[in-house]
Amino acid sequence: MKDLSNQQQAIELLQQLGLKEYEAGCFVALARLPKGTAKEISETSDVPRTRVYDAIRVLETKGLVEIQHSNPQQFRAVPIEEAAETLRQEYETRTDTLVEAMDNIEPAIPDGDEEITHEVWALSGTTAITNRTQQLIDAAGREIILIVGRDEVIDDGLVEQLQEALDTGLDVLVGTQTEELREQIAKALPDAEVFVSGLEWLHSSPLEANDDTTISRLLLIDKNTILVSSVHETDTGGIETEKAVFGRGFDNGIVVIARRLMATGLLPADDPDMLADK
The missing domain is CATH 3.30.870.10 (Endonuclease Chain A)
Incomplete structure (x- = not known):
């Protein structure tokens, strides 16, 4: 029960960091396996096998998964510390971009020169x-x-x-x-x-x-x-x-x-x- 709770918590946290549900599920499944095929990932994560490949493709693009082009293809997650740092950097990049975009938005109502001090x-x-x-x-x-x-x-x-x-x-x-x-x-x-x-x-x-x-x-x-x-x-x-x-x-x-x-x-x-x- 505790493992299941930790697994679900990890998936939810990954979603909060920008991954979609199937992507998070596949990454957590691979983190539990030394390596795995699409079939093994599906069985471990309950992600439909037809959706595993799309999720893995996104994870590879984000630098979170490695692929071995064998037959069948094998996949493995990068070390968790490396994955966490990759996600952290992406998150920081997104927040920096957000700040820049927000700073460049024209105000709907121009600010007055005088600061209101009674509020x-x-x-x-x-x-x-x-x-x-x-x-x-x-x-x-x-x-x-x-x-x-x-x-x-x-x-x-x-x-x-x-x-x-x-x-x-x-x-x-x-x-x-x-x-x-x-x-x-x-x-x-x-x-x-x-x-x-x-x-x-x-x-x-x-x-x-x-x-x-x-x-x-x-x-x-x-x-x-x-x-x-x-x-x-x-x-x-x-x-x-x-x-x-x-x-x-x-x-x-x-x-x-x-x-x-x-x-x-x-x-x-x-x-x-x-x-x-x-």
């Missing part, structure tokens, strides 16, 4: 929120303040990005919920200001005893751009989809509120102007 936008999904976090950090010009509510937010990619920001002369302040995480980040980013935050409300609401919502990350860029994400913890200890709100502009209400909340209890009392409005 707040919502994002869902950890991947999307992580990508937006990275984008905002890349765009920082002076200061990055990141308050970590969940340890999972900190990964090697984020640490590397923050180090790059430090190398360019930006101020980087990172707040954690535990001393243990503070020590880990301080070791990885010795030039950053790393501290244990005093924001207890990141993990619970003082007004709602049964509130299982945790602030996952709170990011303030140059005092005028804010991203706040949260997760809801389930009874089994897992989390539901991460959600975030994002706002830009020094006079944006959510930015003002977040900036002032972050100024309370984050840094030592002898440095009260670190986050003060300017």
